[in-house]
Amino acid sequence: MLQLLLFNVTNGVIIGAFYVLMALGLSLILNLSNVINFAHGGFLVVGGYIAYTITPYVGFWGALLIAPPLTAVIGLVVERILIRPLYGRDPLYSLLLTFGLAFILEDGTRFIWGAQGKPVSVPPLLSQPLSYDFFFITGYRLFMVVMVIVAVGVLFALLRYSRLGIRIRAGTLDLETVSALGVNVRTLRSLNFAAGIFLAGLSGVLAAGQLGLEPTMGAGLLMPSFIAIIVGGVGSLTGTLLGGLLIGVASGVTAVFLPAASEAIMYVLMAVVLLVRPRGLLGEEGMMT
Amino acid sequence: MDKIGQLNRRTVLKTALAASVAQVASPFVIRARAADAIRIGMVDPLTGVYAAVAQNEVIGAKFAVEQINAKGGVMGRPLELLVEDSANDVGTGVQKTRKLIERDNVQFIIGDVNSGVAQAMAQVTNEKKVLHVVSGGHTDGITGKDCKWNVYRVCNTTRAEANSVSELLFKNYGKKWHFITPDYAFGHTLQQAAAANLQKLGGTITGNELAPLGTADFSAYLIKARAANPDVLLVLPQGSDMVNCLKQIAQFGIDKQIHVAGLQQELESLEAMPPEARVGVWMFEWYWKQPNTPGLDQFVAEIRKRSGGKVPTARTWFGYTSVWTYALAANHEKSLDGVKLAKALGNFELPPEVKLQPNKVYYREGDHQLMTTAFVGKALQKAAGDPEDLFQVDSMVAGDQVNPPVSETGCTLQWPA
Numbered sequence: 127m128l129q130l131l132l133f134n135v136t137n138g139v140i141i142g143a144f145y146v147l148m149a150l151g152l153s154l155i156l157n158l159s160n161v162i163n164f165a166h167g168g169f170l171v172v173g174g175y176i177a178y179t180i181t182p183y184v185g186f187w188g189a190l191l192i193a194p195p196l197t198a199v200i201g202l203v204v205e206r207i208l209i210r211p212l213y214g215r216d217p218l219y220s221l222l223l224t225f226g227l228a229f230i231l232e233d234g235t236r237f238i239w240g241a242q243g244k245p246v247s248v249p250p251l252l253s254q255p256l257s258y259d260f261f262f263i264t265g266y267r268l269f270m271v272v273m274v275i276v277a278v279g280v281l282f283a284l285l286r287y288s289r290l291g292i293r294i295r296a297g298t299l300d301l302e303t304v305s306a307l308g309v310n311v312r313t314l315r316s317l318n319f320a321a322g323i324f325l326a327g328l329s330g331v332l333a334a335g336q337l338g339l340e341p342t343m344g345a346g347l348l349m350p351s352f353i354a355i356i357v358g359g360v361g362s363l364t365g366t367l368l369g370g371l372l373i374g375v376a377s378g379v380t381a382v383f384l385p386a387a388s389e390a391i392m393y394v395l396m397a398v399v400l401l402v403r404p405r406g407l408l409g410e411e412g413m414m415t
Numbered sequence: 416m417d418k419i420g421q422l423n424r425r426t427v428l429k430t431a432l433a434a435s436v437a438q439v440a441s442p443f444v445i446r447a448r449a450a451d452a453i454r455i456g457m458v459d460p461l462t463g464v465y466a467a468v469a470q471n472e473v474i475g476a477k478f479a480v481e482q483i484n485a486k487g488g489v490m491g492r493p494l495e496l497l498v499e500d501s502a503n504d505v506g507t508g509v510q511k512t513r514k515l516i517e518r519d520n521v522q523f524i525i526g527d528v529n530s531g532v533a534q535a536m537a538q539v540t541n542e543k544k545v546l547h548v549v550s551g552g553h554t555d556g557i558t559g560k561d562c563k564w565n566v567y568r569v570c571n572t573t574r575a576e577a578n579s580v581s582e583l584l585f586k587n588y589g590k591k592w593h594f595i596t597p598d599y600a601f602g603h604t605l606q607q608a609a610a611a612n613l614q615k616l617g618g619t620i621t622g623n624e625l626a627p628l629g630t631a632d633f634s635a636y637l638i639k640a641r642a643a644n645p646d647v648l649l650v651l652p653q654g655s656d657m658v659n660c661l662k663q664i665a666q667f668g669i670d671k672q673i674h675v676a677g678l679q680q681e682l683e684s685l686e687a688m689p690p691e692a693r694v695g696v697w698m699f700e701w702y703w704k705q706p707n708t709p710g711l712d713q714f715v716a717e718i719r720k721r722s723g724g725k726v727p728t729a730r731t732w733f734g735y736t737s738v739w740t741y742a743l744a745a746n747h748e749k750s751l752d753g754v755k756l757a758k759a760l761g762n763f764e765l766p767p768e769v770k771l772q773p774n775k776v777y778y779r780e781g782d783h784q785l786m787t788t789a790f791v792g793k794a795l796q797k798a799a800g801d802p803e804d805l806f807q808v809d810s811m812v813a814g815d816q817v818n819p820p821v822s823e824t825g826c827t828l829q830w831p832a
């Protein structure tokens with residue numbers, strides 16, 4: 127029993143790491159621009175399908191490098207044309223827009239690549255379990271965790287040390303003052319949105335290797351990411367990181383005792399956090415008002 | 416308001432006007448057409464997780480309409496097929512069914528892939544006394560305790576699927592079974608049927624993992640399943656859930672330690688998997704490669720022309736057979752009356768050019784379930800010749816042998832006075 131529990135905690139961390147990657151992108155966009163991006167799952171799927179399309183020409187590693195920036199470019203165009211006009215308005219407008227956009231992206235991928243799922247193979251190097259006992263730790267899953275750590279490390283370093291990152295963090299706290307100091311807020315928001323979508327694209331490529339591709343797969347991966355943000359606290363990227371890992375582990379441990387509730391436990395956790403500490407674990411009071 | 420606001424208002428007014436004109440105008444079009452064509456309606460989830468299988472049902476149905484019209488239609492009148500998207504949602508499915516019957520005056524309804532939607536649609540068609548063939552919803556109730564005089568079903572019950580594989584698995588692979596079951600009506604009935612068979616055979620269940628619909632990561636269930644050390648691991652989720660589950664089984668190497676199998680398998684799912692995930696013993700409800708089946712090669716060739724080179728799947732055949740069922744019954748009875756046609760379909764046997772499989776294929780009078788052949792065999796990692804030949808059929812069992820007798824289905828048909 128203890129072994130089973132240990133296995134599932136480890137496994138939960140692996141799953142949680144993936145939620146973190148997805149949730150960080152969402153969180154970036156939400157914090158700076160107050161846009162609840164319901165289309166994030168759609169961008170994930172687009173990223174995965176782009177990787178699928180270019181893999182025959184550039185291989186898995188090439189696709190991993192090229193697909194996320196391409197997705198970010200699509201995100202940039204969408205931000206410029208559709209989302210920018212809504213910045214001054216109530217967040218409800220952008221929520222409705224991205225909600226619709228999620229359907230358009232899903233139907234768009236279905237139209238282009240077909241409704242039938244696409245098989246995606248990972249390099250043979252990564253497709254084996256590392257050991258007989260820890261059969262659930264495959265090379266690919268370990269690789270995913272490493273990728274998440276790298277992406278999170280780079281993101282946090284950029285936010286802390288680069289000029290753009292410092293502006294994004296400042297804008298999250300007080301966009302008006304940042305604007306008054308002469309920073310071009312439009313460009314700042316665009317780049318920030320693109321960075322968020324880049325993470326969605328990266329999640330898509332990684333998810334494709336793990337799960338295969340299907341036009342509807344984004345929706346199922348989106349909800350845990352929202353929960354991660356709420357549990358961790360809106361406005362705090364470290365909170366999002368913590369929230370993602372926490373729900374992954376909670377879901378893994380629940381699967382040992384009550385498998386049918388492994389999904390529901392995430393919502394229970396969210397409800398408890400909202401009741402006891404409405405701002406989330408590391409969230410700041412008064413965000414999202 | 417500024418100028419843009421005014422323009423917007425005008426556009427809205429214009430659109431509203433155009434829409435109302437269209438509303439008034441459209442009934443004339445419908446009446447003009449209704450005089451010659453016989454309209455039939457199909458409701459299927461063209462969007463959502465079942466989109467791939469639903470689209471194949473539509474391809475089959477359209478081809479059947481084409482064939483029927485080329486052969487002179489139904490009582491000399493052409494068929495016109497209207498397809499609606501249920502979006503995998505009960506409310507939408509019911510609304511579209513009502514629209515087809517009330518506004519478009521369809522004489523016959525086909526659908527849905529989703530069992531829950533199909534059951535709700537059956538309520539509507541029953542109330543409206545319209546003949547209804549359920550093309551792809553498998554839950555037992557449709558031809559069991561919730562059966563209706565106007566509802567027939569082409570695809571199998573979950574009981575029949577479990578019966579076709581259970582004995583083989585028990586004999587060849589062992590008596591300790593572990594289940595991964597999708598946590599909704601379809602999964603529950605499928606698992607219960609297999610568990611009942613296992614008990615009869617004298618085996619034991621080491622566990623049953625209920626996985627919510629839409630589970631993307633099955634690792635936690637697989638860790639538990641392997642720890643229980645069963646002889647056979649039965650994977651019951653369908654569609655993308657099954658693809659995810661089998662992919663992870665292959666990545667974890669579980670298929671090399673435990674026999675992996677399942678009950679229902681579909682070509683759409685096998686094609687969405689990388690080769691290493693295509694493992695196990697399964698049942699197909701129809702397969703495009705069979706020895707010496709008259710008309711089959713031509714059917715495959717014709718479908719390939721209409722689906723961008725893809726072969727027909729069981730779903731294509733479901734759609735095809737559903738439409739042919741109506742045409743055959745109506746031409747036989749020389750009537751479009753729902754009650755008359757429903758009566759005529761009792762024990763109605765499909766001709767070779769429609770059934771496209773061995774054994775007698777007929778609608779059972781007592782529960783309105785089509786008795787079809789079960790194709791039992793293995794998933795192939797390496798395609799046998801044609802890239803879409805991903806299943807090796809080992810045996811083709813007649814529907815009468817895998818379906819429980821009518822007395823056990825719980826169906827009592829109530830005919831209108």
